[in-house]
Amino acid sequence: MLRDIQSAALDLVEQQGLDATTIGDIAARVGVSERTVFRYYASKEHALMPGQQGLIDALVGHESAHTSAAGILEDLLAVVRELFSHEVEQRDFRRISRLLVHEPEMVRVVARQERSMVEALSRELVRRDALGALQGLVVAEVVTATWRIAWQSFAQEEFDGKDSDPLALFDETVRELAGLFPGA
Known part of the structure; x- marks a missing residue:
């Protein structure tokens, strides 16, 4: 059903x-x-994008063994990568990606879902005393931005007719992020 x-x-x-x-x-x-x-x-x-709630639930339910913001971020990005991999395997991933390019309202829908993800994840990180409020918010925003950038990059490449590897784009997004703060 x-x-x-x-x-x-x-x-x-x-x-x-x-x-x-x-x-x-x-x-x-x-x-x-x-x-x-x-x-x-x-x-x-x-109904179009039911996986978003699963992503939120997985992130909120994940308890990192790390105590630093960097370690927690690394763990959460691993969770996101695994879920991204699962999403890619679904036949509707490409269809939804195309809709994100063609339907401007879909971008607003995704933005609302992302806002919910940031709020739920940052709230949970603070509730667990894993991170302070600012750190929790930064980690939640970075995790969400990584998901969004990888998905948008894939959607754009699909739209441009390129044969792309969504997981490679996700990994590249994480590498680019890490490169922004060398030695940090």
Whole structure:
């Protein structure tokens, strides 16, 4: 059922655009009620990109053995890389990436989801006394930016017709980030 709803949402948004697609359209395509769609997804945007909540849950649930901000960041980036790898294996990764380039509203949807990720992760890092408020916020923002940059780079390369390796782009993003602060 979940997969059918997501597939219908993607099909409809690709055909009609995000603004023109409604929960009613998605429900009709799957052959269920709107209420059934809402039972699984809070919005049509959530149906398009349900993996974001899984990413947030994985990051918030991860407890690093490190005590330094750098060590915690390294651990969290490893979690993100693993999840990014899993996302890449899903057949809808490329479809969603194309939508991010073609549908400006999708960028706003992603920005709201990213804001939720930063807030949840930084709050959890502080709650655990792993990091102070400022450090927790910086780590959460860097983790989120890394995810976003890797995904946007992949989406742009797909749009440009390039044959790209999403994990290589993720690794390059992490290397570029590390290169910004040599010796830090």
